[in-house]
Amino acid sequence: MVKKIVARFEVEYLQILNHKGRYYPKLMPKISDDEIKRMYEIMLFSRRLDEKMLVLQREGKIGTFAPVSGQEASTVGSACAMNYNDWSFPSFREMPAALAMGLPAEDFLLYYGGDERGSQILPGINTFPISVPVGTQTLHAAGFAYAMKFKKKNAACIVYFGDGGSSEGDVNEAMNFAGVFNLPVVFICQNNQYAISVPREKQTKAETIAQRAIGFGFKGLQVDGNDIFAVYKATKDALERARQGLGPTLIECITYRMLDHTTADDASKYRSMREVRSWKEKDPILRLRKYIVRKKIVSNDYFENIEKVMTERVESSVAKAESYPNQTVEDIFKYMYKEMPWFLKEQLEELKKSIKE
Amino acid sequence: MIKKNKTKNVLNMVDALNQALFQEMSNDENVVVLGEDVGIDGGVFRVTDGLIKKFGASRVIDTPLSEAGIVGFSIGMAAAGLKPVAEIQFSGFIYPAFDQIISHASRLRNRSRGRYTCPLVVRTPFGGGIRALEHHSESMENIFVHTPGLKVVIPSTPTDAKGLLISSIRDPDPVIFYEPKKIYRAIKEEVPKEIYTIPLGKARITCEGNDVTILTWGSSVKTSNEVADKLKGNVSVEVIDLRTLKPLDIETVINSVKKTGRVVIVHEAPKTSGFGAELIAQINERALLDLQAPVVRVTGFDTVFPLYKLENYYMPNHDRIINGINKVLNF
Numbered sequence: 001m002v003k004k005i006v007a008r009f010e011v012e013y014l015q016i017l018n019h020k021g022r023y024y025p026k027l028m029p030k031i032s033d034d035e036i037k038r039m040y041e042i043m044l045f046s047r048r049l050d051e052k053m054l055v056l057q058r059e060g061k062i063g064t065f066a067p068v069s070g071q072e073a074s075t076v077g078s079a080c081a082m083n084y085n086d087w088s089f090p091s092f093r094e095m096p097a098a099l100a101m102g103l104p105a106e107d108f109l110l111y112y113g114g115d116e117r118g119s120q121i122l123p124g125i126n127t128f129p130i131s132v133p134v135g136t137q138t139l140h141a142a143g144f145a146y147a148m149k150f151k152k153k154n155a156a157c158i159v160y161f162g163d164g165g166s167s168e169g170d171v172n173e174a175m176n177f178a179g180v181f182n183l184p185v186v187f188i189c190q191n192n193q194y195a196i197s198v199p200r201e202k203q204t205k206a207e208t209i210a211q212r213a214i215g216f217g218f219k220g221l222q223v224d225g226n227d228i229f230a231v232y233k234a235t236k237d238a239l240e241r242a243r244q245g246l247g248p249t250l251i252e253c254i255t256y257r258m259l260d261h262t263t264a265d266d267a268s269k270y271r272s273m274r275e276v277r278s279w280k281e282k283d284p285i286l287r288l289r290k291y292i293v294r295k296k297i298v299s300n301d302y303f304e305n306i307e308k309v310m311t312e313r314v315e316s317s318v319a320k321a322e323s324y325p326n327q328t329v330e331d332i333f334k335y336m337y338k339e340m341p342w343f344l345k346e347q348l349e350e351l352k353k354s355i356k357e
Numbered sequence: 358m359i360k361k362n363k364t365k366n367v368l369n370m371v372d373a374l375n376q377a378l379f380q381e382m383s384n385d386e387n388v389v390v391l392g393e394d395v396g397i398d399g400g401v402f403r404v405t406d407g408l409i410k411k412f413g414a415s416r417v418i419d420t421p422l423s424e425a426g427i428v429g430f431s432i433g434m435a436a437a438g439l440k441p442v443a444e445i446q447f448s449g450f451i452y453p454a455f456d457q458i459i460s461h462a463s464r465l466r467n468r469s470r471g472r473y474t475c476p477l478v479v480r481t482p483f484g485g486g487i488r489a490l491e492h493h494s495e496s497m498e499n500i501f502v503h504t505p506g507l508k509v510v511i512p513s514t515p516t517d518a519k520g521l522l523i524s525s526i527r528d529p530d531p532v533i534f535y536e537p538k539k540i541y542r543a544i545k546e547e548v549p550k551e552i553y554t555i556p557l558g559k560a561r562i563t564c565e566g567n568d569v570t571i572l573t574w575g576s577s578v579k580t581s582n583e584v585a586d587k588l589k590g591n592v593s594v595e596v597i598d599l600r601t602l603k604p605l606d607i608e609t610v611i612n613s614v615k616k617t618g619r620v621v622i623v624h625e626a627p628k629t630s631g632f633g634a635e636l637i638a639q640i641n642e643r644a645l646l647d648l649q650a651p652v653v654r655v656t657g658f659d660t661v662f663p664l665y666k667l668e669n670y671y672m673p674n675h676d677r678i679i680n681g682i683n684k685v686l687n688f
Contacts, residue, residue, distance in 0.1 A: 120470035128436075129469055133460045139426060140461065143433020143441075150389075150415060150439065169453070173426035180421055335467040336506050338474070338529040341558070341604040 009214045011207075014234055015224035019282045021290025029233040033297045039080055039100075039228055040292060041306065043072035043285045046096035048310045049105050050259075052318065053112065057263045065112040070226075070258030072096045073284030074190050077231030078158060078251075081239060087148075088127040089141040089159040091134070093190065093257075097160070101127055105314070109321035116331070117324065135161050135168030138187065142174045145183040145242075156184035156242035158235070164195025166209045172216075175250065179216040184242035186235060187213070187250040190225065192257040197270040213250035225253025226284040256282070329355065366550040369542045373515035374404045374480075377522040378442065380552040382412050385440060388526060391418035392427055392444030401446055402482060402541055428454035428479060432461050435477040440526055448483035448535060449492035455500070462531040463506030477531045478522070484576050484625050485672050486539030488665040495662050496575070496626040501533040502603045502635070508557055509602040511535045513578035516548045517600060520555030528557060537576040544579065560606035562613070566595035569682055570613040572636055573623040574599045577673050581623050584678045592682060602632055610636065611643050618649035619685040623673045628656040650688030655681040 017023045031039075050069045056062045068075065071093060079088065079097035088097060095108055102125050111118025111130070119129035131137035141159035148155050165171050166189055178185045189209050193200050206212070213220025219238075223230040231253055238249035256279040260267045267276075292298055333348045334340060340348075368376065382388045390405055390412075396419035399406030409417040420427050424445055431441035445451045451458075458479065465475045485494035501509045510525050510532055512518035518536070525532040563578060564585045571581045571594060578598040585594035595613055599605065614620055620640060622633035633654045640652060655673045663671055 116468060117470060119468045120472050123472070128473065131461075133456060136429060136457060136460060139429025139457065140433035140436065143430035143435075144437045145433070146430065147434045147437030147439045151437075170425055170429055170457075173421070173423045174429065176421050176423065177426050177430050181418075335471050337466070337508075342607065343604065 016229040062113040067259040073228040074225035074253035077228040078235040081235035085155040105317035106321035135165035135171040138174035163191040175216040178248040182247040185248040186238040196261040210252040220250035225255030373519040377519040388440045424454040428457040445481040448481040482538035524554040539576040558604040560609040564596040566593035568593040569619040577623045620652040621681040650685040
C-alpha cells in the first residue's frame with residue numbers, strides 16, 4: 001500500500017495599506033507620488049460619476065445601471081498596473097478601470113442612457129466593452145491571450161469577474177484553458193461579498209475563491225481589494241509573470257459593493273446597516289486620502305480644489321453625452337453584418353415607411 | 358490524409374473539407390483549427406486529419422473537453438485577428454456553447470459599432486442516418502438561423518463543402534457550418550484541386566424541373582435528387598439545395614416557385630418552427646398567387662430523435678417525399 005500526500009497548497013493574503021492609512025514600506029510597490037495622485041483622482045472621479053449617475057437614473061435620464069462605489073481600488077489599482085499594450089475584459093462593474101485606461105466618462109452615460117455608441121471603444125484603448133452575461137468574458141480574454149502569445153506580442157490580458165461569476169462554468173473553463181495553454185491572463189475576481197442578494201458563503205464552500213486557481217494548476221492569491229497598493233502590486237507582478245511566459249494568475253480582491261446591485265435593487269433587504277457601515281470605514285478612497293495626507297504629497301487646499309474639479313468634469317461629461325446627435329433607425333441594422341443582407345434591408349425599409357406614414 | 362486518385366481529385370465530403378482546411382491554412386497563417394480531438398486524432402470523423410503535422414500544435418489545437426470553452430475562446434481569438442475554425446464534435450453537444458454564440462459571437466460587431474468583429478466558423482456534424490448514439494443525430498440548425506447576426510451554411514456535396522467552407526472562413530462575420538454526417542462518406546465526386554470559393558447566400562438548382570419544386574438542404578438534398586430521378590418521365594421535379602439558410606437565396610427560391618407553382622419542403626429538423634415554416638412565410642409574402650397548392654412540408658417530427666432502430670422513419674425518405682409531391686400535385 002502506498003499512502004502519501006501528493007499535493008499541498010497555501011493561499012497568500014496581501015495588504016499593504018490598512019484602513020488607517022498606515023502602510024508597510026517593505027511591500028510598497030514603486031509608484032511615484034504623481035501616479036498615486038492620479039490614481040486617487042480617477043477613483044474620486046469615478047465615485048462622483050457614480051453618484052451623478054444615480055441622480056440621472058432617478059430623474060429618468062439614464063436607465064438601470066450597476067454602481068461601482070466601494071470597488072474603486074480593485075479596479076483602478078489593477079488597471080493602472082497594465083502596460084499600454086495589455087488588454088482588459090471587463091464585466092459590468094469596472095467603470096473605474098475603464099476610466100483609468102482613458103475611456104471617456106460619456107461612454108458610460110451613453111451606454112446606460114440606452115445608446116450603443118457607448119460600447120464603441122475608442123481606437124487605441126485596449127478594452128472590450130462591458131459584458132453583461134455573467135462570467136462569459138473570461139473565455140474571450142483567454143482566447144485573446146492565446147492570439148497574443150501566438151503572434152508573439154509581449155502583452156497580457158486582465159479579465160474581471162465577481163464572486164458570483166466564479167460559480168459560472170465559463171469562468172472555470174476559461175481558467176482551465178488559460179492553465180492548459182499557459183496563457184498570459186490575469187483573472188481578477190472582485191469579491192464584493194454579494195451576487196445581488198446571495199452572500200459569498202453560498203457561492204462556494206471553499207475558504208477562498210483564490211484557491212480555485214490551484215485546481216487549474218496556477219497561482220491564486222487574495223488581496224485586500226480596498227487597498228489600492230496591494231491590488232496594484234499583485235496585478236503588476238502577475239502581469240509581469242504572464243508576459244514572461246509564466247502563465248496565468250488569479251487575484252481575489254476582497255472588497256465591498258457599497259451600493260445596490262443595480263438601481264433596480266434594494267440591498268437593505270439582504271444586508272444590515274451595521275455591515276454596510278463597517279465597510280464604510282474601509283472605503284478605498286478614504287484610505288488612500290489618509291495615505292496622501294500622511295505622506296504630505298499634496299498641498300493643504302488640494303482636497304477642496306479637487307472636489308470642484310471633479311464636479312466640473314462630471315458635469316462636462318454629462319453635457320458631452322447629451323450633445324451627441326440622435327441615432328437613426330439605420331443604427332439598429334447597420335452593424336449586424338459587415339454588409340447588410342437583403343432581409344435586413346427589407347426590414348429597415350419597412351420600418352422607415354411606417355415612420356413616414 | 359487525403360487519398361487522391363492519381364490524376365483526378367475525387368473526394369468525399371470529409372476529404373473535401375480536409376482539403377479546404379489544408380489549402381486555406383496554407384493560404385492564411387491566421388487560420389487556426391481548434392476543438393476536441395482535432396489534433397493527433399484528426400477529429401473523430403477525420404476532417405482535420407494530418408493538419409497538425411503540417412501546421413503544428415499552435416494552429417491545430419486540441420482543447421480541453423469544453424464546448425462553451427471552445428467557442429468562447431474562439432471569440433477572443435477572432436477579435437484579436439485570428440480566424441478560428443472551431444469544431445464541435447457533434448451538434449448535439451453545441452448547447453453549452455450556445456450562450457457564447459448567441460450572447461457574444463453574433464453581437465460583438467453590433468454592440469461595439471464595428472470596432473470589434475468575430476470572423477469565426479463553428480463547424481459541426483449534424484443529422485441522422487448513421488446509426489449513431491443518443492444525442493448524435495439531431496438537426497437543430499434553425500435555432501441559429503433565428504439568432505440575429507449569424508450566418509448558417511449547410512453543404513450537401515464534397516464540392517460545395519470545400520468552396521463553402523473556404524468562403525465561411527473568409528467571411529467577416531460568424532458562420533455556423535453544419536455538416537450532414539450522413540453525407541460525409543456517401544458521395545464521392547471530382548472536386549476542383551485548386552482553392553476556390555462558393556459565395557454564401559447562393560442556392561444551387563441540383564435538378565431542373567417544371568412541375569414541382571423541392572426546397573431542401575443537408576442530407577435531404579441527396580434523398581430528394583434520388584426521388585427526382587425516380588419520378589423522371591412522370592413528374593418533372595426541380596430540386597433546390599439552399600446551401601445557405603442565412604442569408605437565404607430568396608431570388609432562386611421565388612423564381613422556382615413562380616415557375617412550378619407547387620412546393621415541397623424537405624428537412625430533417627422537427628416540423629414546428631423549422632426553417633420550412635420560414636420558407637412558407639417568405640413564399641406567401643412574395644408568390645402566394647403563383648401557388649397552385651398549399652406548400653407541403655416533409656420533415657422530422659416534433660419528437661426526440663429516436664435511437665437508430667427507428668431513425669429511418671424519422672428522416673424524410675423516398676416514400677414520404679413522394680407522398681408530399683403527390684399531395685401538391687393532386688390538390
